[in-house]
Amino acid sequence: GQNIDQPTEMTATEGAIVQINCTYQTSGFNGLFWYQQHAGEAPTFLSYNVLDGLEEKGRFSSFLSRSKGYSYLLLKELQMKDSASYLCAVITGFQKLVFGTGTRLLVSP
Amino acid sequence: DAGVIQSPRHEVTEMGQEVTLRCKPISGHNSLFWYRQTMMRGLELLIYFNNNVPIDDSGMPEDRFSAKMPNASFSTLKIQPSEPRDSAVYFCASSFVTGDQPQHFGDGTRLSIL
Numbered sequence: 408g409q410n411i412d413q414p415t416e417m418t419a420t421e422g423a424i425v426q427i428n429c430t431y432q433t434s435g436f437n438g439l440f441w442y443q444q445h446a447g448e449a450p451t452f453l454s455y456n457v458l459d460g461l462e463e464k465g466r467f468s469s470f471l472s473r474s475k476g477y478s479y480l481l482l483k484e485l486q487m488k489d490s491a492s493y494l495c496a497v498i499t500g501f502q503k504l505v506f507g508t509g510t511r512l513l514v515s516p
Numbered sequence: 517d518a519g520v521i522q523s524p525r526h527e528v529t530e531m532g533q534e535v536t537l538r539c540k541p542i543s544g545h546n547s548l549f550w551y552r553q554t555m556m557r558g559l560e561l562l563i564y565f566n567n568n569v570p571i572d573d574s575g576m577p578e579d580r581f582s583a584k585m586p587n588a589s590f591s592t593l594k595i596q597p598s599e600p601r602d603s604a605v606y607f608c609a610s611s612f613v614t615g616d617q618p619q620h621f622g623d624g625t626r627l628s629i630l
Contacts, residue, residue: 438616452618502547503572508558
């Protein structure tokens, strides 16, 4: 079976740093994506990890540990517009993405 | 460049009716994916195509659902007959074939079956 776990909801303050965790147990692993989804909109790509370690992209960073089945998305200098759902997704086979149920992040002033 | 284009954006229909959702992938992308998103189950892959050929349809819930991709620039997802539990947002996404390329999502079709 495929199991991808994320916290349901998180809150943080503008300007702060927040870390969204994702743990996975899947039948295959060919990489991990993070997507952002604003309410009523389509998911948009944030980051991709296939090797262990940290990938940094501006205010957003993503970390992967394949041996632990663990990833996190780090958001720095939070802005109000970062209020959204963040989806962790694992490539389990040839192009087949399995998504977690997402973490809803609320950024307050 | 235009992104993935889906139509209609919203569909409200009565149970038992046939529903057809349409998708135009990004030009040059050779993989196309259909997803369904609900509050309870999140984003679920229904079926995906590579070079217009269905590769994995294990996520299609039942025989009432069917999908086609007659050419590289068009795909349909059909539900016949529709049921209230089919109410969800249906997304189409496309990408290049290599696994590290992200999937680009359309704006989705919000489907309500009464």
